[in-house]
Amino acid sequence: MVASVRRLHQWRVMMQRAMGMMAPLGFRLQAVPSAPRRTLSCAQDVLRRTPLYDFHLAHGGKMVAFAGWSLPVQYRESHVDSHLHTRRHCSLFDVSHMLQTKILGCDRVKLMESLVVGDIAELRPNQGTLSLFTNEAGGILDDLIVTNTSEGHLYVVSNAGCWDKDLALMQDKVRELKNRGSDVGLEIVDNALLALQGPTAAQVLQAGVADDLRKLPFMTSAVMEVFGVSGCRVTRCGYTGEDGVEISVPAPGAVHLAMALLKNPEVKLAGLAARDSLRLEAGLCLYGSDIDEHTTPVEGSLGWTLGKRRRVAMDFPGAKVIVPQLKGEVQRRRVGLICEGAPMRAYNPILSTEGTKIGIVTSGCPSPCLKKNVAMGYVPFKYSQPGTQLLVEVRRKQQMAVVSKMPFVPTNYYTLK
């Protein structure tokens, strides 16, 4: 076995390497107010804890370091069982590590649009969208969900691994616009965030809310009391490909809410391991692995995030690089791959059938649902059509793989159609 097999540390090393979501060196604990934080007594890295830390331990959570946080990688059930349970019933994930912010003020849309590629002004009340922070070179700084709330602010959820970067980006822009007389502000939302995902998630949640969840379709959001905890923001979205919600809950109510949800036998706790295999099957990118500052939205097969109006106006960072890519061919594209045999993993080379290296795998795992191996990677445009036969090199052996459409497993988003 690898020399450093240590129950928790191996996973940390693998996750940090493969997922690339390491907390930046010297991240400032004091930058963000949060629930009372207890630091570890040993000489290890100081990890942040979510409001559910003790809850995870009490339920058999195996804790690992992830993006500067201590989070459960799995509980007592196996990874595969947890994954399949999510697809058949529903699972509860603690995703409180993600950065939640409010952008306030009359000019909040102007601020947001100065940083992201999407048509934010066109979002209907309580509608959200996946969008991207980009830089002047056209690279993706982070992916995030922006919701146009009916409470007078934009609600933004972005990656834990980009916490400092995203906060600085938004705060700098607030300062800049304020100096020019704009009415903008930023607040960090110091809530826990719970994701309830799976075909029975809505039915489970309905028992604890007065609102009719049939009227809350995919990518819409509402504030409501959930199992007695008031002031929760419920957004119909997730990172698994299944129907489900993310519930932003005031920290003092987080454990009560988690316990209430867990009372329903449909619900089981799930950790980072299942979260990763579920999102891969759903064809969802992991920032830092599948997309990063060196990939453009078009290369990342995320051209759909570019707003119609924004493409014409060319008024987002990197537009000069990105928009021409929509019309012409890009050098490389993110594609899905399927193979049998040994699983494909990040950094495995992708080769043409002639044996020439043409690309690289960015994420991969055995798919518990398909019982085949799935992966994402980058290949030159001419190899990116679904059905293209390629080779992937796994531990010096070459295996046949085929380019595949994503999602690998059909998604079940709740849409009103």
Added chain:
Amino acid sequence: MALRMARSMLAAARSLHATPVLAVPNPPWPWPRPRLVRAGVIRALRMGRTLLSERTFTHKHEWITTKTDTGTVGISNFAQESLGDVVYCSLPEVGTKLKKQDEFGALESVKAASKLYSPLSGEVTEINEALAEIPGLVNKSCYEDSWLTKMTLSDPSELDDLMSEEAYEKYVKSTEE
């Protein structure tokens, strides 16, 4: 005298091996092992290699038992627990010549791949075909049914570098602290 002693010890070793109740158990018994098992393990005498040896371990969590210059290789309970559900076993071809610590394959779970390192030098004579059909056997029976490979030993003295079960248990405890 020595010969009579050796014969009686050999007979004892054989009867022990034939008595499943004293066989080394597999998970889900938690680490460390119950006393019953420890009492049943016989330490091999350094009097020729005809005795079935005890299991010895590497720092990389492989184990090997040897019998007449043939070794059987597997992974430890600690390793299979850390790995999680094994979904694919990548094993070498029969005839592969290995030096001690050579990488000879990998075990894949959904979350990670773990490389396998040869405890000793020698040649692979057999691989466990059952693992191609049921890779999860590694988790259920890492000391019995899911041995990974069998190999000849080109340098049996390399066994001296490996850890006894007791030493391995101590080593694992120290890495967990």
